[in-house]
Amino acid sequence: MLRERIQASNYSFLDKLRSIDYLLILLIIAIGSISVFAIYSTEGGKFSFYTKNHIIRLSVFFSLFLVLSFVRVSTWYKNAYFFYFIGLVLLITVLFFGISASGATRWINLYFLNLQPSELMKIAVIICFARYYHRIQSSDIQSIKFLIQPIVLLIIPCYLVIQQPDLGTSILIAGSGIAIIWLAGLNIKYFVYSGLLLLVSLPFAISILKPYQKSRILTFFNPDRDPLGAGYQIIQSKIAIGSGGFFGKGYLKGTQSYLEFLPEKHTDFIFTLFSEEFGFLGSIILLFLYILLIYRIINVGLVSRSFFAKLYCFGFATAIFLYVFVNIAMVLGMLPIVGAPLPIMSYGGSSLLSIMLGLSIVMSCKIYSQEQISAY
Amino acid sequence: MLNRGRNIEKGRVITRRMFILAAAKILLFAGISSRLYNLQISDREKYEILSDKNRIRxxxxxxxxxxxxxxxxxxxxxxxxxxxxxxxxxxxxxxxxxxxxxxxxxxxxxxxxxxxxxxxxxxxxxxxxxxxxxxxxxxxxxxxxxxxxxxxxxxxxxxxxxxxxxxxxxxxxxxxxxxxxxxxxxxxxxxxxxxxxxxxxxxxxxxxxxxxxxxxxxxxxxxxxxxxxxxxxxxxxxxxxxxxxLTIDIEIQKYAQELLKGKAGSICVMDIYTGEVVAMASSPTYDPNKFTHGINEKDWQEIRNNPLKPLINKSIAGLYSPGSTFKPLVALAALEYGILDPNKTIRCKGHKHPYELYGIKYHCWKKEGHGYMKLRNAIKQSCDIYFYEMARLLGVDKLSIIAKRYGLGTNVLGETYNDEKNGLVPDTKWKRRVLEQSWYLGETVINGIGQGYIQTTPLQLCLMTAQIANGGYKIKPHIIKNDSINYKDVINKIKLDQSNFPLHTRNYLDEINIDYYKRMYHKKSNVNFVLDAMFGSTNEQYGTSYKSRYDDPKYQFAGKTGTSQVRKITDLDRELDLDTEQIEYKKRDHALYVAFAPYKNPRYAISVIIEHGGSGSKAAAPLASKLIKRIIDRHKLREQFNNGNTSLA
The missing domain is CATH 3.90.1310.10 (Penicillin-binding protein 2a (Domain 2))
Known part of the structure; x- marks a missing residue:
């Protein structure tokens, strides 16, 4: 055990550079560049506020990603619960001191950035759960005692986020948490039972939803119910994507977006804009880049020795998948509209920060892949 | 070692579960791709249309x-x-x-x-x-x-x-x-x-x-x-x-309108060969420009409440008893059916000895009576007694056939005006059908002087006169210029035809609808007789419109006056024998006049109606006389213009 620790600390800088996953970096740069072009297009081809901000954030957070990649994975492991705790504190702060926009209180004003703690919580939950299951013996995983703790750890942030209200993020947090519980090896029957339970309690759950959430869900099943109100976004989004065709309308020529038919085009509906201008071909290429990204993250998990790194990488890959899937499925009208940004592409500091943070931990797992972490 | 073994097992579980998850991810991504395919490739056209609908207005x-x-x-x-x-x-x-x-x-x-x-x-x-x-x-x-x-x-x-x-x-x-x-x-x-x-x-x-x-x-x-x-x-x-x-000549129209100023009535002018309406004046009138931007309430009320009813186009929507203007047609009908020898003499003895039928008395308009009358004189001096007797002999059904044939009882301009009235030419069938009563001979008698059920529009009277004046040929009246008709041909056809030989078929006399530009008369001499009598009425002493005549043959015209009662004349009225001015406006007679000009080689027919104007000879004929001069003065210009020489206008 001691030998291994010495071994890990003895990585030379050259070794570290050599073990960096350059393809992963390349993918991040590729998606980042596409996002700059897309945001530029949302402003009608003018280099102004959003584009500028997005470029600044991308470069700052990308640098942060590079720097944090060299932090030892054991450091993340040690501080996992602490992160979770900070996340909780921030979420509670939002509850009392948060700033509101369009009916939701989600942000803390940090002067240079309006921080959205729920975005950070997405990562914190993954780190926290990875650490939790790192030390638990596989024989203990099935026991109720060890199951209760992660469930409580999951319910608290989800509840706080729902209070904001932000159903989308809350579902994504829960999704990533559940994904790690699944990876750790909890018996399938639990998932089946809780799935059935969810189905049964669905009518009850709907009854406690906020009216706007209810209308979103109803609208999802029938967008024409209210074409100028709740259904407007999804109808316009489908029109934009559909009219893009195979090759798209051409860069900066998406009529739906530049004539302002698309709502929230630089955040949740950025994929719609991209798909309208670059068509089926562009969309598939972008989708492929995300698949590659997820594949690289899984790959890091596969070569890592520690359970923490494996669980984290697989969990984070699943989280990225969930973000991408929920966002795209939503703008394609396959899922109800819930606020869920597209990783890296969407304009928004907190989401970008949390993704970059998550990716830096993945990179750190890669660099220190041979490091064994003992149970502290 | 046990620990190590467990760890290997745990690692396996994690990896296996990861692969299961990865499979699920691939499946879901495939779902997204197929949805994209659906939207962007299968349904592309639909969404393109929707997108254009969005952006293009x-x-x-x-x-x-x-x-x-x-x-x-x-x-x-x-x-x-x-x-x-x-x-x-x-x-x-x-x-x-x-x-x-x-x-x-x-x-x-x-x-x-x-x-x-x-x-x-x-x-x-x-x-x-x-x-x-x-x-x-x-x-x-x-x-x-x-x-x-x-x-x-x-x-x-x-x-x-x-x-x-x-x-x-x-x-x-x-x-x-x-x-x-x-x-x-x-x-x-x-x-x-x-x-x-x-x-x-x-x-x-x-x-x-x-x-x-x-x-x-x-x-x-x-x-x-x-x-x-x-x-x-x-x-x-x-x-x-x-x-x-339009076929209208605005100069004549303007003059006609001017002649009617201050009166309620109508003047119609028609080309007797082509059927072109040259003028169709109705009075009082109003300014259409006020309606373009929405008429204001005050102006509207003023037009609407005017007792002389400016909103009604009296030429086609005003219904009047034709009065004595109907007489030439009654005479023509009697001659055509051979009811009466024009040399038959009837004595008009004045109000003291009126015409009597089944105990009911029928008076002539002339108090002192006309004396012994033959048909020509009866038309010329408009003797009612002669026509009472003639109508009795003729019968209402025969009269109605001829009246309808010459253009009464149906609207003249067809679809051109939706407010044009048909008027009414009564017969026994009509009365039985509509009023569900049998016809009385007395009604035939007053029908003979254009009173009773009969109702005509001024334009119908103009058409009737035109069709007698052109020698008894059916014409097609219109107010919208019809370039498909070759007018020269039409005029020549009618002028050259004028055939003299009588038609011996009985059916021909029963036919109401005759083809356009075809003869309607049975014997040419009958038409000529009536035209000559109308000449007498205007141009010979004792003629009812003698005062309005022109001696210059260029302007010389022939016509027939009419005075149509708006109510039944009582014995008291006859005794009082008031002048027109002395009678309450609403009770005054309508003054009518129909004419054609020039007498030699006629070309235009005219009808004048002055509502409550009194007698036709005093109120209507002088207006017609003035207008006829203007019409004939402009005839050459019109002729040249219609033949394609537009530089003259």
């Missing part, structure tokens, strides 16, 4: 209305330049403030402002509100001066309908106005309508809508989500409506 631009001209191409209805003020609603921040400013600049009253607010409610936020469609030059220049202070205001040069002859033509040409829901049901309007477009409300403007309305243009704009125009994509130009040419 069409604005229809109103077409110019076709103009209306008279026989000499003088413009009777034109499109004049007008100054308008439009408000682009989505450029206005505060509607109230803008309206307040506009109110102060052009001076709107409370009522107009209320109307504007109402109008605005019906519009979409990106629409244009027409504040005023007819500004004075002063208002227009003021608006332009203050334009920088008025957001969304747009001074517009537009066109609107203008009638240069205003009052003189309103009953013929009609007027335009805003389309009512009922107007919008008409297919020609529905197809070509643009909000704000004026449509024909009355007269030619109304009935010739299909010709006049034109086709709207289309301006396609790219708009954004809030409806703001971004750029113009396409512009299909509007097409002006077609020109409608």
């Amino acid at each position: 069409e604005w229809r631009t109103p077409p110019q209305r076709g103009i209306i001209v008279d026989n000499f191409n003088k413009v009777l209805a034109s499109n004049d330049r007008v100054f308008q003020l439009h408000l682009i609603l989505d450029e206005i921040n505060d509607f109230d403030v803008t309206i307040f400013k506009i109110k102060n600049i052009i001076g709107l009253d409370q009522f107009q402002i209320k109307k504007l607010y109402k109008k605005k409610e019906r519009l979409k936020p990106w629409d244009t509100l027409v504040v005023s469609d007819n500004l004075t030059w002063e208002q227009f220049s003021k608006i332009n001066l203050y334009l920088h202070e008025l957001e969304g205001a747009k001074p517009v040069l537009s066109t609107s309908r203008f009638y240069p002859y205003a009052n003189d033509l309103v009953h013929i040409v009609g007027y335009v106005g805003d389309a009512s829901p009922k107007d919008l049901e008409k297919p020609e309007i529905k197809e070509n309508f643009v909000p704000g477009l004026k449509v024909g409300k009355y007269g030619i403007e109304n009935s010739q809508e299909k010709m006049l309305i034109g086709n709207y243009g289309i301006k396609r704009y790219e708009v954004n989500a809030s409806g703001k125009r971004i750029s113009q994509i396409d512009y299909i130009k509007e097409r002006q409506g077609d020109k409608v040419k």
Whole structure:
């Protein structure tokens, strides 16, 4: 055990550079560049506020990603619960001191950035759960005692986020948490039972939803119910994507977006804009880049020795998948509209920060892949 | 070691579960891809259309209305330049403030402002509100001066309908106005309508809508989500409506209208060969230009409440007993059926010894009586007694056939005017069918002097006269110039035919409907007899319109007066024997006159009716005489013009 620790600390800088996953970096740069072009297009081809901000954030957070990649994975492991705790504190702060926009209180004003703690919580939950299951013996995983703790750890942030209200993020947090519980090896029957339970309690759950959430869900099943109100976004989004065709309308020529038919085009509906201008071909290429990204993250998990790194990488890959899937499925009208940004592409500091943070931990797992972490 | 083994097992579980998850991810991504394929490739067209529907909005631009001209191409209805003020609603921040400013600049009253607010409610936020469609030059220049202070205001040069002859033509040409829901049901309007477009409300403007309305243009704009125009994509130009040419001679029309000034009545002039209506005046009249921009309440009430009923086109919608103007036709019918020898003598003994039938007395209009009369004299001096007896011998059914054949009892201009009346030529069948009573001989007797059930329009009387004057040929009356008819041919055909040999078939006399430009008479001599008698009535001493004659053969005309009672004349009335001026207006007789001119080689027929004018010879014949001179003076010009020499106009 001691030998291994010495071994890990003895990585030379050259070794570290050599073990960096350059393809992963390349993918991040590729998606980042596409996002700059897309945001530029949302402003009608003018280099102004959003584009500028997005470029600044991308470069700052990308640098942060590079720097944090060299932090030892054991450091993340040690501080996992602490992160979770900070996340909780921030979420509670939002509850009392948060700033509101369009009916939701989600942000803390940090002067240079309006921080959205729920975005950070997405990562914190993954780190926290990875650490939790790192030390638990596989024989203990099935026991109720060890199951209760992660469930409580999951319910608290989800509840706080729902209070904001932000159903989308809350579902994504829960999704990533559940994904790690699944990876750790909890018996399938639990998932089946809780799935059935969810189905049964669905009518009850709907009854406690906020009216706007209810209308979103109803609208999802029938967008024409209210074409100028709740259904407007999804109808316009489908029109934009559909009219893009195979090759798209051409860069900066998406009529739906530049004539302002698309709502929230630089955040949740950025994929719609991209798909309208670059068509089926562009969309598939972008989708492929995300698949590659997820594949690289899984790959890091596969070569890592520690359970923490494996669980984290697989969990984070699943989280990225969930973000991408929920966002795209939503703008394609396959899922109800819930606020869920597209990783890296969407304009928004907190989401970008949390993704970059998550990716830096993945990179750190890669660099220190041979490091064994003992149970502290 | 045990620990190590467990760890290996745990690692395996994690990896296995990861692969299961990865499989699920691939499946879901495949789902997204297929959805993308669906939207962007399978349903692409549908969404492209929807996208274009989103971004492209069409604005229809109103077409110019076709103009209306008279026989000499003088413009009777034109499109004049007008100054308008439009408000682009989505450029206005505060509607109230803008309206307040506009109110102060052009001076709107409370009522107009209320109307504007109402109008605005019906519009979409990106629409244009027409504040005023007819500004004075002063208002227009003021608006332009203050334009920088008025957001969304747009001074517009537009066109609107203008009638240069205003009052003189309103009953013929009609007027335009805003389309009512009922107007919008008409297919020609529905197809070509643009909000704000004026449509024909009355007269030619109304009935010739299909010709006049034109086709709207289309301006396609790219708009954004809030409806703001971004750029113009396409512009299909509007097409002006077609020109409608009338057979009217505006100079004669104007003069006829002038002659009727201050009276209620009608004057109709018709070409006896071509059937062209040269003039069709109705009095009193009103200004159609007032209707173009919506007539104000005061003017409307004034027109509506006028007891002389200016809104009615008396030439085609006024119904009158023809009175003695009917006599030439009664005489013609009696001769055609061979009922009576024109040399038969009947004595008119005056009011003391009236005509009696089954104990009922029928008086002649002449108190002292006409004495011994033959048919020619009876027409010339309009002796009622002679016609009572003749009608009794003829019978109402035979009379009605001839009356209908010569144009009474059905509307003259067909579809051209929707308010034209048919009039009524009674017969025994009609009475049984409609009144469910049998016919009395007494009714036949008064029918013989054009009283009783019979009802005619002035234009029908004009047509009747025309068809006798042209020698008894059926013509096709019209007021819209018909270039498909070769008038020279028609005139020659009628003039050259005039065949003398009688038709011996009995059926021919029973036929009401005769083909156009075909003879209607049985014996030529009968028609000539009646024409000669009408000549006598105007140009020989004791003739009823002798005072209105011309001795110059160029202007010499022949006619027949008529005085139609509006109520039954009592014995008391006969005793009082009041002058027209002494009788209450409403109870005075209508004065009628029909004539054709020139007597030698006739060309025009005219009918004059002065409501409550008194006797035909005093009130109606002098007007006809004046107008006939004008008509004949202009005849050469018209003839040359119609033959293609347009430089003379």
